[in-house]
Amino acid sequence: EVVLTQSPATLSVSPGERATLSCRASESVWNNVAWYHQRPGQAPRLLIYGTSIRATGIPARFSGSGSGTEYTLTISSLQSEDSGLYSCQRYDNWPLTFGGGTKLEIK
Amino acid sequence: QLQLQESGPGLVKPSATLSLICSVSGGSINDANHYWAWIRQPPGKGLQWIGNVYYSGTTHYNPSPSLRGRVAISVDSSRNQFFLQVTSVTAADTAVYYCARLTKDTAMDRLDPWGQGTLVTVSS
Numbered sequence: 001e002v003v004l005t006q007s008p009a010t011l012s013v014s015p016g017e018r019a020t021l022s023c024r025a026s027e028s029v030w031n032n033v034a035w036y037h038q039r040p041g042q043a044p045r046l047l048i049y050g051t052s053i054r055a056t057g058i059p060a061r062f063s064g065s066g067s068g069t070e071y072t073l074t075i076s077s078l079q080s081e082d083s084g085l086y087s088c089q090r091y092d093n094w095p096l097t098f099g100g101g102t103k104l105e106i107k
Numbered sequence: 108q109l110q111l112q113e114s115g116p117g118l119v120k121p122s123a124t125l126s127l128i129c130s131v132s133g134g135s136i137n138d139a140n141h142y143w144a145w146i147r148q149p150p151g152k153g154l155q156w157i158g159n160v161y162y163s164g165t166t167h168y169n170p171s172p173s174l175r176g177r178v179a180i181s182v183d184s185s186r187n188q189f190f191l192q193v194t195s196v197t198a199a200d201t202a203v204y205y206c207a208r209l210t211k212d213t214a215m216d217r218l219d220p221w222g223q224g225t226l227v228t229v230s231s
Contacts, residue, residue, distance in 0.1 A: 095169050
């Protein structure tokens with residue numbers, strides 16, 4: 001099973017600044033990485049898939065990059081509504097796995 | 108716009124079977140391009156994929172020791188619904204359970220959209 005490790009576990013950033021979230025895989029996942037954002041009490045929402053493709057309606061300040069085993073979600077110009085849990089996910093082969101998540105706090 | 112909605116008991120007794128329904132609206136579950144997935148999230152923890160079903164009935168399950176051998180996912184195309192059963196539940200199965208549509212596309216697999224989730228508590 002491919003293990004995804006996200007870092008940092010928690011991140012506190014001021015509004016208007018940039019946040020960089022990391023997702024490391026235990027073996028190559030061939031760019032098949034998606035990112036989700038989840039506010040407390042809400043379902044996850046797809047942000048990015050295929051490493052760097054923004055989902056419908058996701059603003060351009062969200063961007064994804066990476067290859068092999070290292071992937072990054074960057075949120076530029078943070079806004080208050082960006083707080084919450086960010087989870088990466090891969091499914092290049094069974095089973096589908098998620099990272100443990102990064103909790104983003106807006107100061 | 109495709110929407111998914113989970114339903115089922117919010118309280119299940121230990122050793123009993125957890126049963127949930129996901130109702131799909133705004134689109135057909137008979138879709139060769141997608142799978143239908145169950146995911147859960149224990150309170151304060153991360154997401155765990157439980158398994159998928161295809162409209163034909165083909166399933167894939169998480170082989171994790173916490174779920175192995177206890178999960179069954181099925182589909183009823185005539186009702187546009189799919190189902191989750193988890194047998195012999197314990198307190199460790201307490202979680203918010205989500206259903207979602209899984210798109211499998213070369214290097215672009217993703218879960219979207221998701222249902223709102225339903226909290227299932229295992230307690231006597």
